[in-house]
Amino acid sequence: MDLHSPLKKFFGFNKFKGLQEQVVNSIVNGNNTFVIMPTGGGKSLCYQLPALMQEGTAIVVSPLIALMKNQVDAIRGISENNGVAHVLNSSLNKTEIAKVKEDISNGVTKLLYVAPESLIKEEYVLFLRTQKISFVAIDEAHCISEWGHDFRPEYRNLKHIIKAIDNVPVICLTATATEKVQEDILKTLGITDANRFKASFNRPNLFYEVRPKTKEVEKDIIRFVKQRIGKSGIIYCLSRKKVEEVAQILQVNGLNAVPYHAGLDAKTRAKHQDMFLMEDCDIVVATIAFGMGIDKPDVRFVIHHDIPKSLESYYQETGRAGRDDGEGYCLAFYSYKDIEKLEKFMSSKPVAEQEIGHALLQEVVGYAETSMNRRKYLLHYFGEDFDEINGEGADMDDNSRNQKKKHEAKEDVIKLLSVVKNTMQKYKSKEVVNTLIGKENALLTSHKTHLQPFFGIGKEKKAAYWMALVRQVLVVNFIKKEIEQYGVVKLTKEGESFLEKPVSFMMTEDHSYSEENDNTIITNAKSAGAATDATLVKLLKDLRKKVANKQGVPPFAVFQDPSLDDMALKYPINLEELSTVHGVGEGKARKFGKDFVALISNYVTENEILRPDDLIVKSTGTNSGIKLYIIQNTDRKLPLEDISKSKGLEMTELIKEMEAIIFSGTKLDINYALDDVLDEDQQEEIYDYFMEAETDKIQEALDEFDGDYDEDELRLMRIKFINEVGN
Template sequence: MDLHSPLKKFFGFNKFKGLQEQVVKSIVNNNNTFVIMPTGGGKSLCYQLPALMKEGTAIVVSPLIALMKNQVDAIRGISENNGVAHVLNSSLNKTEIAQVKSDIASGITKLLYVAPESLIKEEYVTFLRTQKISFVAIDEAHCISEWGHDFRPEYRNLKHIIKAIDNVPVICLTATATEKVQEDILKTLGITDANRFKASFNRANLFYEVRPKTKEVEKDIIRFVKQREGKSGIIYCLSRKKVEEVAQILQVNGIKAVPYHAGLDAKTRVKHQDMFLMEDCDVVVATIAFGMGIDKPDVRYVIHHDIPKSLESYYQETGRAGRDDGEGYCLAFYSYKDIEKLEKFMASKPVAEQEIGHALLQEVVGYAETSMNRRKYLLHYFGEEFDEKNGDGADMDDNSRNPKKKHEAKEDVVKLLKVIKDTLQKYKAKEVVNTLVGKENALLTSHKTHLQPFFGIGKDKPAGYWMALLRQVLVVNYIKKEIEQYGVIKITEHGLNYIDKPSSFMMTEDHEYSEENDNSIITNAKSSGGAADEKLVKLLRDLRKKVAKKQGVPPFAVFQDPSIDDMALKYPITLEELSKVHGVGEGKARKFGKEFVKLISSYVDENDVLRPDDLIVKSTGVNSGLKLFIIQNTDKKLPLEDIAKSKGLEMSQLIKEMEVIIFSGTKININYALDDLLDEDQQEEIHDYFMEAETDDIEEALEEFDGDYDEEELRLMRIKFINEVAN
């Protein structure tokens, strides 16, 4: 069965991502299907494409009105008929409901999005029972399981409702689910026979960084956001009060930010969410209430002002960055005080719940304090192996880029464990540290600890050192925190063995965070596009925003960022050419394309742009992958011969590719290569020539210099000249 032509026709993609093709096949063949795919892995296409291909209407159960609205806008964007997708929920009036029903009955509607609570309504069930239903898709399926991180009781009932409507295949989709949650979902829905597809949890384009949280945290955030002006980001805080504070500080500093939390009235929440989607603001500061329903592909960074309660939430929240495969920066600020605050909140809960909570928090501490590759740590948590040398995205985290210093701490670990043992395992972390550094307090004196020979045995090092060591020893399970006696430190079996037979323990030193290190990381993070005509990109984005406003949809529902970048590479001037651009199918080209090709066409004329299709010589074509390769490797200052060789190009072909990049308005720095070829005076002489010359024609330059320089030197100098003067 060929699925590529419908994929191209409806969505404008030439190939599927990851497991999408197998999943779509499974649904088209009417099998129950279970899909675990990380946020940004392309889950929604898995049921949208079969729904568009099959006869009848697919029912999509989704927990949030905002999420449904997003998806409906996106599907309407690829079709001439708005009835192709509908929402059925509490926000509709009688007339609107009648319209939805008539579109389903006449076979126009391919996707019907419903909230689980609407699906319970007798009138809807009765109506749907008489219609041709192709299948039922359940999105965010972890809501079914009470072990999932976002349990919704109304989801438990879905099995009976689906049976009441029709005996159709069921497809469940979720972005995070541990083994336990997976089993629970399949059992509850009665589809243990489902075809199961589990995609890798690795999002290779995301960069992970954890910074120590200091009093300057807001300043750090402002600096970070200002360096990414015009890009969209989300900042997560744990309390509503903090959300309001941070949003205000950003606004005062000239950043377009809005707050979002459950304490705001529904109207304000919707307004702020729409401002974010419509690009009327750059940043949303939010509690975790935000984001479940945000299908915005071009979020460029996610900042955690406070560390979350579990690695699952952290993964889910960071996963909202870079869903279009472009740049995605995940920055978390971590201080152990925040963890202690969360532990205090838990103290009032039943012991069983506390145990789960503490175990989850312990994983978060491990992640924040680890010196190993963060991607490896995260994936290991989800039961997936990762090769930190050659895996996809292996160096995309702070620990790999700037390894932390370590030192041998075997003797200190023994001191620490002995103090815990000799104080009869009755103290919390703070008292253990006080005993080590010899700091008296009422509790220690009441137990006469200050009179013991080991009191102050570690006073040659500061308390902060011992606290850091204690946490690292906790992560490797030599000690544990007692739940029943809140926070008291006990030694484990492993710890007792260590006292008898100590082995090497490399303690990680906290590395202080510095400015230049920030900049180096940004330039290396995978940027979206990289080689498009920046001036045209800006014009196309402005037009996209205008068209989106007129249509009442978010800009990315018109065209996503990678499509805009591709237009600025290929300069399509007819609808047919536009439909060949990445992520633009025939439907989209017809629906939104006219104004875009008109803009590009006049831009090409005004700027005398040489379009890829006008280039007669197609040595390597205008290949954006090759361009990105050239830009990244000249950034790394690799010899030009090596860059050419690794792509099988002649030097003259490489120079031609670099000219295409530089003429499209993108910078390339080849100064390092020129410094090896020509001295300062020679470079200045050629620079001055291009400054005064009527034309940058190389033939004329060769004549002018009469054999002083060869063609290669002049062409490379022209690249440097345009880079400095024009770009």
């Protein structure tokens, strides 16, 4: 049958895209059909065209009201009769429902979009049984499978409902599905005989990059976006709160951004979506609810502020970039802490669901930490081979552009796996690492692990090294995390056989995705889009040492390292500019700044340096109210618990706010609060430690005191110390 004339008549296209023609043929010939096509591949035309060509009404099951509305509008746009497409869902009143039924009965309606919840209603089922139905299309079919990333229980029942209406062909469509999900969908719907069509998942125009996520992630995002002014982008966050925060920070920094999440009312959501489509704003900051069925061809970048829960979600969300085959930059920020957070959320779910969730998360960790070609990794996950030398888009990812160093780690893997085995596979990764580096704690002592000959066999390397190795060994499936006993590490068959017959294991270096200290700012070019001037940093460190000696204080009490890094990025040449630097407020600038800005000013002149004028990232100002409140109420000697409660802060969050105040040079007297927590001798001991210490990193203080003090106590003492010595 010639399908080109209806294609031209209804849609105005002269030719089909990819597999569309074969799929339409399969449906027109009355076959069950299963279609996997990546986002932007033209899935909806696959069922719209046969529906318009055939007698009767096609039922389209779709999970999202917004998506249905978009598609109905699009179909109505190509026909003079509005009744050609209808939506049947909870948003309609009685009169509207009557109109829909009338149009179907009169043979006007070719496409009826329904949510699965509506299709269950008996009155609709009874009505549809009396009508001529051409076929049933199930869009976003991965919702059927509990292995899918977007599982909806009400989708599981579709097989029985379709049978109750009529014995018609079924067409399922999805933009992402692994082998497991595909089989599950076909089995659940009882259509294992379906014709299967799978398009390539390779999107050669997309560039994939993963960067370490630090405390400065918002700054990194702003720098990235400012280099792409006027281009459209989507920034995904996992929580509504984070969406609001990020959108606000972008707005304050002069960027045209709006938030989008399920907590906003429908009117605001629709307005923000339209602003994005109509180019009244450049950036949408959204939870994953945004983007399904968004047909905006020129999204130029997709940023993941938080790593998603599965590679399917990641693939689908990044797939919204560059649908016009133009540039599409996919940037994800990754820190293992985010994965641990997601694991914690999961621990309250039923075991079967946890198992699936953990398996999906493990794939995400593998992708983020891999040193292989990211496109190859992604396509392999979807069951597709990719030639990383000659394949289309082979060099379009960060790993291919700058190869990471590897080293032989066979002996270390043996140590790691034998510790897992010899501790009877009862520890989580943290305890396994503590055993390797010989760090005692209550749990290890209770099991007498600290008395074993293997305790401390890896102490020549740091905990961070072993943690990275644990993750790389997880990715190749030598060990697995036990679900029943949340997070306990067990050896797999592959791990056992490696121990019996060890072979080479190349470990990837330069993958420190952890946050180094409390105020890390990443300033290497690759991760921040701007490079720190290493020569200047050295000069500033020498000057800091001189100033510190003169004042009789440790160097970090003058300025912390992140502040020096930031000076070498912004080149401030007067005190006003200096007070915009990370961790430097007006007080600190006045107290120590004169020599520093003089040095920078000379350096800029001598080296003819062009100073950046756009790297000053403003904060939203929401915190300044809190800061003022803290200063006023510590002056009044109000207990810290009361201050934190009244502002809805956890104690750790309050301490963080206080640190920001004193690190920027403002005085804050909390002696009254410390006296309730620590006696005079304890305070003196910690104070002396900071006076002698090379660095003010809390982790080093915790290691030094080895459990005598907890983190909050040390942080509070550091505040007192900097307040008295540095401010």
